Amino acid sequence: MHDVIVIGGGVIGLSIARELAGRKAVLVLDRGATGEGTSWAAAGMLSPLSEADDQDPFFQLCRASHDSYRKFIGELEDETGIDCGYSGSGLLCLACSEESANALRRRCEWQRKAGFAVENISGDEVRRMEPLITADILTALFMPAESSVAPRRLVNALRESCLKRGVEIRTGARVQGISKNAVRTDGLTFEAPGIVVASGVWSPELAGLDPPIPVYPRKGQILSLCMPPGAFRHMIRWHHSYFVPRNNGDLIVGATDEDVGFDRSVTPAGIGKLLADAQAISSHVGSYPIMETWTGLRPATQDGLPVIGPSAIPGVFYATAHYRNGVLLAPITASIIADLVSNGRSRVAIEPYAPSRFGNSGTDA
Ligand SMILES: Cc1cc2nc3c(=O)[nH]c(=O)nc-3n(C[C@H](O)[C@H](O)[C@H](O)COP(=O)(O)OP(=O)(O)OC[C@H]3O[C@@H](n4cnc5c(N)ncnc54)[C@H](O)[C@@H]3O)c2cc1C
Incomplete structure (x- = not known):
């Protein structure tokens, strides 16, 4: 029934689902209502420069996401009529x-x-x-x-946009575990060739993750x-x-x-x-x-970097551990995962964020 199942309806999961909608039939599963996890708590600073001491790959990732934000918000606001509280006052x-x-x-x-x-x-x-x-x-x-944005309004707009674009969203659906092409909740199994783990700080709780991730x-x-x-x-x-x-x-x-x-x-x-x-x-x-x-x-992870990329299970991708920058990194994460799901390649270098960097035990390699 679906091409892609996204586990988690926070700013990351909803941004990915929205990006994929139109190209793929997408189902979002959230154990609660969407947008009530960490995204609800964020301040909404979009600030790649303020803590950067050099131009390392993570800084480049943050900057690339920041560069796309005004357009991202403009399209969301046009599509939904929801003011996301974007401010570019510096x-x-x-x-x-x-x-x-x-x-x-x-x-x-x-x-x-x-x-x-x-x-x-x-x-x-x-x-x-x-x-x-x-x-x-x-x-x-x-x-x-x-710049900055109001994260609670942003998540509302993302949810509205997903629905308008035909994404199916199931709330109150706690995922227990995953395997190749399948996601298991309390009483149901959903099948899809693509699965995206975007359940934030709760991601390691999912049974069947390979590799496990130390978030x-x-x-x-x-x-x-x-x-x-x-x-x-x-x-x-x-x-x-x-x-x-x-x-x-x-x-x-x-x-x-x-x-x-x-x-x-x-x-x-x-x-x-x-x-x-x-x-x-x-x-x-x-x-x-x-x-x-x-x-x-x-x-968070020990190296402070997110976990973005393919898992060892074909068709399963991680988009999690965005620590202090998940709101900022939502547009670029969505575009990376959409590329990986659609054609197996990312236009952005994602090696530093590889899930495999922790080894098979899920601790820092
Ligand atoms: C105080 C504070 C300030 C912050 N300020 C900023 C900031 O200024 N700028 C910035 O960019 N970032 C900021 N952040 C970080 C940012 O909030 C996070 O990086 C981001 O929200 C992570 O988004 P997410 O979608 O991965 O996680 P979440 O928003 O937590 O979404 C995960 C979703 O997965 C669902 N879920 C979990 N387990 C399951 C399961 N088993 N089955 C189904 N669904 C499940 C949850 O219900 C939740 O809705 C801040 C964070 C905090 C706490």
Whole structure:
């Protein structure tokens, strides 16, 4: 009945299903409702430059995905009428210590030499751009091309687009295991020549994976404040924290990165640190109402890279472990998997993300 079964309806699985629709008959299986996994928790930064210290293959992958984002969102919004909260207002990276100032200067130097849009600016210039920043800023970088999206709206739009394109979506369908050409849920077996594992941090739970993959959770606590209209206009990063202002008045403050297994609790230490960091950078935010606190589990690997590519079972492909960049990497992952499923080749180099790199035991080779 179907050509391809996608296991998992998060930003990755839905993007893949949407890309394949029209060419293939696609079924998405999700154990819950779609879009309620890690994608629901993301901040939505699309920022390949802000943490890059050289032009390694992963940076190239992130950049290629970023380059396609405006078109990806434009088509999705036209198709569904859903505003995905895309903003191209750029990102400020702030340094409040000599150590981080030096790191930013080094980053600026190589990125400028390589021709990327990045400017080294002073604390006074930062305050002209963001008058509510009150911390002493030693130096800053402005990356005008970095952008953001609202992940919950994005996932809604992807689901709508999939349905319009004829993808069948079954929710409440927990996959137990896979084998060549078959996917087994609690009571049913679905058959298809192509199977895509896109179940995020829960991917290793599927029986029959060959090779097994060592994906593990990194908890992120995150919150939103209600800011006065236009209070902050750019994404702002400093130390390990960030602001992402949304056009609906939310100011996202993120995020912790914790190795605590599948625990998803919101804790005083986690939220307390985010609130303290936020007030240290702008004393004004201390009076903003807290709208929501939440957590998500990033699907991580030991080398920090995603798992994208063919498994040892013919017709079975992995698209998982996108850790901190799954929203950013959704368009390129979708195009890679669509190529692999359709003709067995990827136009993008995917060797660094090979599932086989962990060996057959599923631990780092
Ligand atoms: C706090 C936080 C902030 C983040 N910020 C950013 C950011 O700014 N930018 C960015 O690019 N990324 C960000 N990320 C990372 C990003 O959210 C993830 O990389 C991305 O959401 C992974 O998407 P996914 O589709 O692989 O997983 P998920 O969204 O988790 O989707 C997996 C789906 O599979 C389903 N599933 C699981 N097991 C089964 C099963 N057995 N059978 C059927 N269905 C199953 C689940 O129900 C779920 O719907 C952030 C993450 C966190 C936690």
